[in-house]
Amino acid sequence: MATQKLSSDIDRMLEQYLQLLDTYTSLRSQLSVLQSSIHQNIARANFSADRGIRYGEQLYDARMQALRICRIAVDTAGVPEDAEPAPTAGGERMSITILPRSDSSPDSSPTTSPTQTTNENTTDTQKSPSKEKQASPTSETESEKPRPRDPLRMFGILVPQALRTAQTEAVKMVGDVVPKLVQLDLQMRELEIEIRRGRKRKAKAEALEVRMRDEGSVRGGAAGEEPGGMVEGLKV
Amino acid sequence: MAAPASAYKDRQFLAVIGDEDSVTGLLLAGIGHVTAPPDAQKNFLVVDSKTDNAAIEEAFDRFTTERKDIGILLINQHIAERIRHRVDSYTAAFPALLEIPSKDHPYDPEKDSVLRRVRRLFGE
Numbered sequence: 001m002a003t004q005k006l007s008s009d010i011d012r013m014l015e016q017y018l019q020l021l022d023t024y025t026s027l028r029s030q031l032s033v034l035q036s037s038i039h040q041n042i043a044r045a046n047f048s049a050d051r052g053i054r055y056g057e058q059l060y061d062a063r064m065q066a067l068r069i070c071r072i073a074v075d076t077a078g079v080p081e082d083a084e085p086a087p088t089a090g091g092e093r094m095s096i097t098i099l100p101r102s103d104s105s106p107d108s109s110p111t112t113s114p115t116q117t118t119n120e121n122t123t124d125t126q127k128s129p130s131k132e133k134q135a136s137p138t139s140e141t142e143s144e145k146p147r148p149r150d151p152l153r154m155f156g157i158l159v160p161q162a163l164r165t166a167q168t169e170a171v172k173m174v175g176d177v178v179p180k181l182v183q184l185d186l187q188m189r190e191l192e193i194e195i196r197r198g199r200k201r202k203a204k205a206e207a208l209e210v211r212m213r214d215e216g217s218v219r220g221g222a223a224g225e226e227p228g229g230m231v232e233g234l235k236v
Numbered sequence: 237m238a239a240p241a242s243a244y245k246d247r248q249f250l251a252v253i254g255d256e257d258s259v260t261g262l263l264l265a266g267i268g269h270v271t272a273p274p275d276a277q278k279n280f281l282v283v284d285s286k287t288d289n290a291a292i293e294e295a296f297d298r299f300t301t302e303r304k305d306i307g308i309l310l311i312n313q314h315i316a317e318r319i320r321h322r323v324d325s326y327t328a329a330f331p332a333l334l335e336i337p338s339k340d341h342p343y344d345p346e347k348d349s350v351l352r353r354v355r356r357l358f359g360e
Contacts, residue, residue: 021354031336032343038261039339056256057282060263066279067266070307072244072330096307096332098250100266151264163264170265174250182308182332185350189329192357 003209006202010195017191024184027177034173041166048160055163061154068174070098096179096186247307247330251279251299253292254312255338262310279306283315293319299331306331313348314341324349 045055053059073095152159152167250267252259259282262268271277281287281295296319299309313335316323326333337343345351 017357024350028343028345028348035258035261035337036339036342039257042257042260043339056260060268062270062276064263064268064270066249066269068250069248070250072247072307074244098308151266151268154263166261167264170261174262174265174267178250178308178310178334182334185332185334186329188350188353192353195357 003202003205006198006205010198010202013191013195013198017188017195020184020188020191024181024188027181027184031173031177031181034169034177038166038169038173041162041169044162045160045166048162055155055159059155061151064151064154065149067101067151068098068171069101070096070179072096096183098175098179244307244330246305249279249305250308250310251303251306251331252310253281253283253295253299253315254310254336255315255340256282256284257339258312258336277303279303283312289318293322296322300326300328300333308332308334310334310336312336312338312341313344314338316349317347 042055049055152163155163249269250262252262252267254262259280263280267279269279277298279299281292283292292315296309296311299306307330309331311323311333315338316335323333323335333349335348
């Protein structure tokens with residue numbers, strides 16, 4: 001009976017594992033599509049660029065600041081985040097999100113569509129003096145710290161449309177597909193451990209059952225043999 | 237997985253080891269970060285045909301072991317293949333490792349570490 005329960009537990013975990021695997025493979029194909037689209041757009045941008053310009057390592061900003069950061073949190077079932085995570089592997093789940101940095105200004109966020117960014121660029125230049133006036137007296141220390149800015153700017157102001165499209169795709173990939181894949185990987189790892197433990201438990205339970213059955217049959221056999229033996233002994 | 241959430245709190249950056257176009261794409265998404273001087277440590281490494289495996293291994297160690305602010309490490313699958321022994325022996329949960337396809341080397345499920353684990357689990 002115990003082995004049956006263990007088997008059904010393992011089957012349930014395997015079912016869950018296969019569902020995760022299915023999601024993983026579909027996300028993988030999404031990632032491949034996005035990556036190839038990004039590469040295609042970068043190649044297109046390089047093709048349309050002026051002679052000698054390549055949108056690559058040469059133009060990277062040496063003081064770039066991350067616009068997107070990842071947050072790792074432990075989701076315990078009904079337990080607050082600050083509390084010590086539950087010791088059981090099944091009770092806790094890591095949640096990974098990649099979000100725009102909170103201190104990054106909205107005008108520098110690359111999540112906006114290309115048309116929006118161009119509009120914002122124009123309004124930005126108009127509004128910038130007043131903004132500076134407001135900011136300068138209060139935050140002198142902040143001005144020393146390099147502020148994150150739109151990564152497209154490191155390639156110039158008038159970048160090809162293909163590069164903007166590549167950026168939109170890259171944002172989608174980093175913000176949506178990558179965290180899901182990482183999370184799935186972690187969930188699959190946990191389940192693998194649980195499945196292996198379950199298999200070990202099942203093997204032990206089976207071994208115990210076999211031993212008990214053998215002992216039972218030996219005892220039963222011995223009990224059955226004894227009277228015969230005695231009869232034989234009497235005959236002799 | 238038993239470590240508290242505070243252990244992962246500072247792991248906020250993504251790092252990337254990849255070819256030029258893959259790194260450019262990811263930098264466009266805004267993951268690139270260079271720490272303040274004099275260190276000026278980058279969270280990315282551009283690998284080309286001239287980059288030797290020792291440099292890749294060094295970057296891999298830096299992102300996975302030395303730096304405590306990396307949450308996810310993205311690496312091109314064909315580059316991971318060059319340091320496969322290191323990648324396969326890496327078992328820590330964080331920084332999480334994710335192999336991504338590149339321009340010249342599309343995604344190969346045979347080389348995917350997750351799918352290899354799946355095969356091992358099912359006894360192949």
